[in-house]
Structure formats: C-alpha cells, structure tokens
Amino acid sequence: LDSGERTLLQQTVPVTLWPRTRFVREWRGESAFGDPIRLEKTIAAWVMPHESFVEKFIAEAKTRLPHGWEFYGGAGFGTIPMKEQVRAMYDLLQSRGTSYVAYTHGNDRWGNYQDVRLPSQVYRTSNNLFFEGTVLFASLMEGIGMIPVIVLRPGHAYIGWLDPDG
Numbered sequence: 571l572d573s574g575e576r577t578l579l580q581q582t583v584p585v586t587l588w589p590r591t592r593f594v595r596e597w598r599g600e601s602a603f604g605d606p607i608r609l610e611k612t613i614a615a616w617v618m619p620h621e622s623f624v625e626k627f628i629a630e631a632k633t634r635l636p637h638g639w640e641f642y643g644g645a646g647f648g649t650i651p652m653k654e655q656v657r658a659m660y661d662l663l664q665s666r667g668t669s670y671v672a673y674t675h676g677n678d679r680w681g682n683y684q685d686v687r688l689p690s691q692v693y694r695t696s697n698n699l700f701f702e703g704t705v706l707f708a709s710l711m712e713g714i715g716m717i718p719v720i721v722l723r724p725g726h727a728y729i730g731w732l733d734p735d736g
Contacts, residue, residue, distance in 0.1 A: 588683070593701060595722070597681040606681065610722050616705040617720075619712035621690045627662070628713055634658040641714040652716065652733050659710050667696040670703060704729045 588594055593616065597607045618624075628641060635641070635658050639650040675684045684701055689709040692702045704727040708718035717732040 591685050591687065592683050593686050594681050594683045613701075613705065613720055613722065613727075616686065616689065616701075617708045617712060617718065618689050619709050621709070623690050623693050624709060624713035627659075627693070627710060631658050631662045631710075634661055652731060655714060655716070656711065656731065659707070659714075663707070668703070669697060671697045671699060700725075701727050
C-alpha cells in the first residue's frame with residue numbers, strides 16, 4: 571500500500587483462487603487453528619434472481635396460477651398462498667423435463683468441492699446436479715420476492731422458504 575513517497579504497508583499473504591464454477595464446501599488450506607474451514611454459506615453466491623431467464627420463467631409460470639392471481643413472495647391482501655406459487659414454478663420445471671442427475675464432487679488436498687453451472691446454464695438444459703437444481707429454484711423463488719432457504723446435508727441440498735404465515 572503506497573501513499574505518495576511513503577510505503578504504508580508491505581505484506582504478502584497466500585491467496586487461494588477457484589473458478590466461479592467451483593463450490594467449495596470445505597477448505598483444508600492453512601488456517602489459524604489447523605482445522606478445515608467450512609464454506610457452505612457461500613452457496614448464496616450462486617443464487618441469481620436478476621438474470622433475464624428468471625423474468626421469462628415467471629411470466630410463463632403465471633399461466634399456471636388460478637385466473638387473476640399474481641406471484642407475490644410475501645404475505646399480503648389477495649395473494650395466493652406461497653405453497654401454490656412454489657407449486658406453479660415446480661410444475662413448470664417438471665413440464666420442461668427437468669431432472670436430477672448423479673451427484674459428483676471432488677476431494678483433493680485443498681478441500682471438498684463440487685463443480686457447478688450457473689442457474690441460467692442449468693435452466694437451458696434438462697439435467698442438473700442436486701446443488702444446481704436447488705440454486706436454480708432458489709433463484710426463481712427469490713425472483714418473485716420469496717426468501718429461499720437452502721439446507722445442505724452430506725450428498726444433498728434441500729430448498730425451502732420463509733413463510734410469514736407460518
């Protein structure tokens with residue numbers, strides 16, 4: 571760090587970089603305590619509710635709602651129950667032939683990871699890994715204003731949502 575003629579800070583620190591397509595669940599690099607560092611919270615980086623395919627999908631999924639209803643992720647006057655909104659989106663994905671394929675992951679000296687595609691890439695195909703499908707659905711849910719919740723378990727990911735009605 572330089573401020574004109576005087577050096578304020580000079581330090582070298584090791585940095586580990588991964589490609590954007592790699593979700594690292596656990597990193598076994600150097601840590602202060604020597605224990606692996608859990609990185610599951612970074613899953614939110616793959617949720618992308620503002621991609622153009624989300625708007626197109628929502629417009630198509632609206633046709634699956636009862637006449638006159640609109641998507642609205644929160645509680646409010648005259649809104650369709652959140653479960654019905656989720657059902658409309660799920661049914662549309664199923665009608666497109668979306669399906670789950672085998673879980674693949676890597677495990678090397680640096681950690682446990684899974685290579686994943688972005689939600690827009692997953693949407694253009696009909697196959698997705700457990701993580702990819704969950705993040706795709708979370709992107710769609712967030713796109714209508716819902717608050718998705720992703721639960722990770724060894725070998726699987728589950729999607730849920732916060733429902734103000736309980």
